[in-house]
Amino acid sequence: xxxxxxxxxxxxxxxxxxxxxxxxxxxxxxxxxxxxxxxxxxxxxxxxxxxxxxxxxxxxxxxxxxxxxxxxxxxxxxxxxxxxxxxxxxxxxxxx
Amino acid sequence: xxxxxxxxxxxxxxxxxxxxxxxxxxxxxxxxxxxxxxxxxxxxxxxxxxxxxxxxxxxxxxxxxxxxxxxxxxxxxxxxxxxxxxxxxxxxxxxxxxxxxxxxxxxxxxxxxxxxxxxxxxxxxxxxxxxxxxxxxxxxxxxxxxxxxxxxxxxxxxxxxxxxxxxxxxxxxxxxxxxxxxxxxxxxxxxxxxxxxxxxxxxxxxxxxxxxxxxxxxxxxxxxxxxxxxxxxxxxxxxxxxxxxxxxxxxxxxxxxxxxxxxxxx
Numbered sequence: 001x002x003x004x005x006x007x008x009x010x011x012x013x014x015x016x017x018x019x020x021x022x023x024x025x026x027x028x029x030x031x032x033x034x035x036x037x038x039x040x041x042x043x044x045x046x047x048x049x050x051x052x053x054x055x056x057x058x059x060x061x062x063x064x065x066x067x068x069x070x071x072x073x074x075x076x077x078x079x080x081x082x083x084x085x086x087x088x089x090x091x092x093x094x095x096x
Numbered sequence: 097x098x099x100x101x102x103x104x105x106x107x108x109x110x111x112x113x114x115x116x117x118x119x120x121x122x123x124x125x126x127x128x129x130x131x132x133x134x135x136x137x138x139x140x141x142x143x144x145x146x147x148x149x150x151x152x153x154x155x156x157x158x159x160x161x162x163x164x165x166x167x168x169x170x171x172x173x174x175x176x177x178x179x180x181x182x183x184x185x186x187x188x189x190x191x192x193x194x195x196x197x198x199x200x201x202x203x204x205x206x207x208x209x210x211x212x213x214x215x216x217x218x219x220x221x222x223x224x225x226x227x228x229x230x231x232x233x234x235x236x237x238x239x240x241x242x243x244x245x246x247x248x249x250x251x252x253x254x255x256x257x258x259x260x261x262x263x264x265x266x267x268x269x270x271x272x273x274x275x276x277x278x279x280x281x282x283x284x285x286x287x288x289x290x291x292x293x294x295x296x297x298x299x300x301x302x303x304x305x306x307x308x309x310x311x312x313x314x315x316x317x318x319x320x321x322x323x324x325x326x327x328x329x330x331x332x333x334x335x336x337x338x339x340x341x342x343x344x345x346x347x348x349x350x351x352x353x354x355x356x357x358x359x360x361x362x
Contacts, residue, residue: 017279
C-alpha cells in the first residue's frame with residue numbers, strides 16, 4: 001500500500017513493453033515489403049522461365065503454373081509444368 | 097570549394113522534415129557557414145512560414161530553376177541570422193514542373209554560392225522526392241520512433257542507396273518517459289532495424305510548436321531541448337564528428353533515480 005503510494009510519487013510505473021511488439025511487427029513488415037514483387041516482374045519471370053525450359057523440353061505452356069508461396073519462415077517460388085517430351089540434340093552450352 | 101548539398105527526407109509526412117531543415121540550416125549559419133534551405137514541396141510550401149519569412153516571397157525555386165529570375169532574387173535573406181537564405185517553393189505549380197535533370201544543373205549553381213544547401217524533401221517517393229535527391233551529395237533521413245515512420249524510412253533508405261547515397265539517421269519526436277516505460281521504440285531498436293549511421297536524437301518539445309507559431313528560429317530559443325539537439329546535429333554535419341550523441345532524458349529523472357535506489361524501481 002505504502003509502496004504503491006511511494007511508487008506513484010516517484011513517477012515510476014510497471015513496464016509494459018509495447019515497444020517490443022512494435023519492433024517484432026516492424027521486422028516482419030520490412031521482410032514482407034522486400035519480398036513483394038510487381039505484376040510486371042512476375043510476367044517477365046514467367047516468360048523467361050518458359051523460354052529456358054522450352055530449350056530442353058516440349059512443355060504445355062497453357063498448363064504452366066508459377067506461384068510465390070509465403071510462410072512465416074521463408075518464401076518459395078513454385079513452378080509447375082507438365083513435360084510433353086524431352087528435346088534431343090542439345091549442344092553443351094544449352095544452345096539449340 | 098564547392099558547397100555540399102544535403103537532402104532532408106523521411107518518406108512519411110509529419111515526422112519533422114521541415115522543422116529539421118529550418119533548424120539545422122539556422123544552426124549551420126550560426127556557425128558562420130553560408131547556407132541555403134530549399135523548399136522542394138512544390139504546391140504545398142511550408143518552410144517559409146516555419147522560418148517566419150512568408151511575407152517576403154517574390155520569386156521561388158521554380159522561377160530560379162527555369163531561369164525566370166536570378167538565384168539572388170529567389171534567395172530570401174534571413175534578417176535574424178547572418179548567412180541564412182531561404183529559397184521558397186512555388187505554391188501554384190505541382191511537382192511535375194521540375195525534372196531531376198533540371199535540378200542537377202540547378203544544384204551546380206547552388207554549390208558555387210553556398211557552403212551548405214539543405215533540400216527540404218516533400219513526403220512520398222514520387223517526383224518530388226526524385227527532384228530533391230537529384231543533385232544531393234548526402235542525405236539525412238528523419239524518422240519518428242513509431243512503426244509506420246520506421247517502415248517508410250527503411251523504404252527511403254533503400255531508394256537512397258540505389259542512388260549511391262549513404263544516408264544518416266535522425267530520430268525525432270522521442271518521448272523519453274514513454275521510452276523509459278517501454279512504450280516507445282528506443283534509439284537502439286530503431287538503429288538496429290534500419291542499420292544506418294545515427295547523427296542525432298531529438299526529443300519531443302513544446303518549443304517546436306511555439307517557435308512555429310511565431311516564426312522564430314527554434315535554435316535561438318534558449319530553453320529548447322529540440323533546438324539544442326538540432327544544433328548538435330548541425331555541428332556534426334559541419335565536421336565535429338566526435339561530438340557525442342545525447343540520449344534525451346525524462347524530466348524528473350532525478351527523483352526516479354532515487355526511487356530506484358530505494359528499491360521502488362521497475
